[in-house]
Amino acid sequence: MDYFIKNIVSLLKEKIDLPEDEIKRLLEIPPDFKMGDYAFPCYSLSKTLKKSPNAIAGELAQAIPVDKPIEAVRAVGPYINFFLDKATRAKTVLKTIFEERDGYGHADVGKGKTVVIDFSSPNIAKHLGVHHLRSALIGNAICNIYKTLGYPCVGINHLGDWGTQFGQLIVAYKKWGSENAHASYTVADLNNLYVRFHQEAEKIPGLEDEARAWFKKLEAGDTEANELWQHFKDISLKEFQKIYDMLGIHFDAFVGESFYNTMVEDTITRIKEKGLSRVSEQALIVDLEPYKMPPCLLRKKDDTTLYATRDIAAAEYRKKTYDFDRMIYVVGSEQKLHFNQFFKVLELMGHDWARRCVHVDFGLMKFKDGKMSTRKGKVILLEDLLIEAVERIGKIIEEKNPSLENKETVARDVGIGAVIFADLSTKRNKDVVFDWDEVLNFEGETGPYVQYTHARLCSILRKYWKPVTADIRFELLKEDETTILIKNLGQFPQIILKAAEFYEPSLICNYLIDVCGSLNRFYNAHRVLSDDEELTKARILLVDATRQVIKNGLNILGMQAPEQM
RNA sequence: GCUCCCAUAGCUCAAUGGAUAGAGCAACUCCCUUCUAAGGAGUAGGUUGCAGGUUCAACUCCUGCUGGGAGCGCCA
Incomplete structure (x- = not known):
């Protein structure tokens, strides 16, 4: 506890019949420095003492001895205002900063409590737009804040490098992109293919199915699919790194969704064994009706997995690998439901650490005339x-x-x-x-x-x-x-x-x-x-x-x- | 239809349930022979979306409503 607060609390404790913690909780900082450095409101005492708060403040202010770090104690209305001795405070504060230097503000409350922070996590094959800024910056700052307090921190970039979208990209690449020289491809080219896919998909009926088929091949380990995917990923990572360097953001791990591909089967098996899942409309789900939430989808009717499945596997893997005390996901608020669902599934699986997972959400960044959209190419890089x-x-x-x-x-x-x-x-x-x-x-x-x-x-x-x-x-x-x-x-x-x-x-x-x-x-x-x-x-x-x-x-x-x- | 988030000065935002709701931007006035004027001082600007409730005390908590945003089974 702060040296000055401690002093004031002990002074008040002599005169007031309240526990120390309660006194400390009530203590506040006046809105104007002329009212002193700390103030104690006497409202809550007025009931038990059966006197007006003003009278109580007046009497107590008289009774409290003025000594050492306190320069004056004055009653103002219902408040007892404490004025600290300026020189003592100046000495305490300035000497501390002078001695601690870059360490001023540091603490050791987090010693030994590892915090995993999942942030930025952009999708491969798309540009980083201004709307990617928030997760990256908020996550990085939170990482620094926790490090300052002594928590060992692991910053993870959970790359969106898996999912149906890669099927879409492969289709687009094979149809419209392959005449270009392979090696000279950039994220801009990939992004164009992605945009074009969504344009064409509106006109050509079978295109989405074709994309899903390619993703299935990718998940099954098909060589051609994997080579293309790896290539897209390399191109993207190189470009992302450039931006992270500009922003001065560092990650301890770049581990994308694909990394958990080999673990999802085991995860699903255990969910099944616990009797948590059932088949509904040909898809595998965890029913969350008792918790007033829509079901969590684990597997699509074509047997491929979804990001919720991979998130569950990732959480378990991270717990095993880092034994975190807390895991923080810095992801936009539009995914609030997803996190509530998947945290709930973790809990139902018997992971008591599920309540140590936090979704740190943030508001959407948009243009004056609406949402930013990668699909429509409506972004600022x-x-x-x-x-x-x-x-x-x-x-x-x-x-x-x-x-x-x-x-x-x-x-x-x-x-x-x-x-x-x-x-x-x-x-x-x-x-x-x-x-x-x-x-x-x-x-x-x-x-x-x-x-x-x-x-x-x-x-x-x-x-x-x-x-x-x-x-x-x-x-x-x-x-x-x-x-x-x-x-x-x-x-x-x-x-x-x-x-x-x-x-x-x-x-x-x-x-x-x-x-x-x-x-x-x-x-x-x-x-x-x-x-x-x-x-x-x-x-x-x-x-x-x-x-x-x-x-x-x-x-x-x-x-x-x-x-x- | 259901769920979540937001609403404070013209604009962008502050305010652990407590004292007179504060800043910045924009507008208008001042302050560089003085340590960097990317700064400082001042003027003006408010029924804290609306209506109830809880409390000694509500911008803050609860309920309802209005307006805006987001999400709600095979994307992430």
């Missing part, structure tokens, strides 16, 4: 967006800071960062309408704003040139702007815990915006470097601490923190 962002930042650099070194690197870090931050900064379950101007806005609450703030702080530290020391007079850090900033910096570890609890990277974005706002107000109101040596030393420590917090925060989001821009 992720690569195009990233290139555009980097180019626009490049122009701004030419305009504002033409003498900057490493322009290309900085433009890349800031451009990509802008896209990452824009995507992560709203709560994940909201649908987002893709808007170029919004994603490529670099002013206000944006990634570049946070990075710019960081660069400014680095600039001050460069000018100062002497080593930063924590041996300063903390009582000099006393202005309102300073106090608020220090308070913000001290909240970082709590924010990370909360972001992990709710699987919500946007909390880190909001927090960073808060810190930057506080810093910039401080920056505008007070000079850091001055003739006053003691004051300069003190403010430099504050600047360095803020720089450190911003950097740590950005890194968790998967962004770089350039020192100049």
Whole structure:
């Protein structure tokens, strides 16, 4: 528990007949810093004490001894407000950051509890569009958040490299694609074939059946089918890797659905043995009627499997391989039902760890006039967006800071960062309408704003040139702007815990915006470097601490923190 | 038809059941001989979709409704 909270709770415990945990739970942070640092609302006491909350607050505030880290205790209406001694807090917060450095915000709560995170997971033979951004970025950020808290993390890219669509692709390739040189094929070519298949399938009746037949051959191990499939996969992976490199996203494993093909028979057998499945309309299903859900399909009438089957097999395999404490699937909310179904099947199979599987869903990304669709070729390529962002930042650099070194690197870090931050900064379950101007806005609450703030702080530290020391007079850090900033910096570890609890990277974005706002107000109101040596030393420590917090925060989001821009 | 998600300033979004609902963008005003103006200050902008309910207290919880999105057996 936080040192200050602990102190306040123990003070209150002397006067109030409530358990420690309850007091801690009720303790809140006032909306305005002028109301103090912590507040205890007296509403709940009014019933038992049979007095008005205001009177209780007044009496208790009088009775509580003011000592050490507490500077004042004041009753305001029904609240008892606690004011911390500024110097003590400044010392506690800034010394911690100064000592922990890149480790500030880290914890060991996750020690030994492996977390498997399934994210990005695009389909082979299709382009990565802007709508693929969300899973990749949210998943990567959650991965970083959990790592920060000490959880061993395994990031898995569960590639969509299996299913009827590959039958479709093979058909399309054999009909319209084979005259092209095999080796020069790109994802664009595959994508075109895919789009063409769906166009033609509307006119030619037997085409879908033909595709299903090819998928059956693929699942049965047919050589020609497998060679083509492998080729499509190689082409796609190469192109995907390029984008992941641009985004700075790393996976511990690229294991596609196809990998589980050999395991599904065993999985189905066990489901059958447990009496969970039955045949319905020639397909094998698990009836989920008692749980108010549509049935989960395990096998189609042509005997091929479905993704639910492969997901079940994959979950079992991962449990065996990683012995995870928790498994997180970062997949769009349109698949909510699928996950509820397949988690339920895992549970019915007797896997008690099924409740440790979480579907971290997120809202759909769409255009103003509707949904993005790979089939109709209605997408914006992720690569195009990233290139555009980097180019626009490049122009701004030419305009504002033409003498900057490493322009290309900085433009890349800031451009990509802008896209990452824009995507992560709203709560994940909201649908987002893709808007170029919004994603490529670099002013206000944006990634570049946070990075710019960081660069400014680095600039001050460069000018100062002497080593930063924590041996300063903390009582000099006393202005309102300073106090608020220090308070913000001290909240970082709590924010990370909360972001992990709710699987919500946007909390880190909001927090960073808060810190930057506080810093910039401080920056505008007070000079850091001055003739006053003691004051300069003190403010430099504050600047360095803020720089450190911003950097740590950005890194968790998967962004770089350039020192100049 | 059934299920899930969303609704807060003109726009995009915040707000562990608690004090005066806050930011950014857009508009209008100011602040660079001062550590990076990709910044800061200010003005203006609200019946928190509607109607009930629970509570000492509701943007927050419950019910109903309206509007938008998504899903609902052989795609993933």
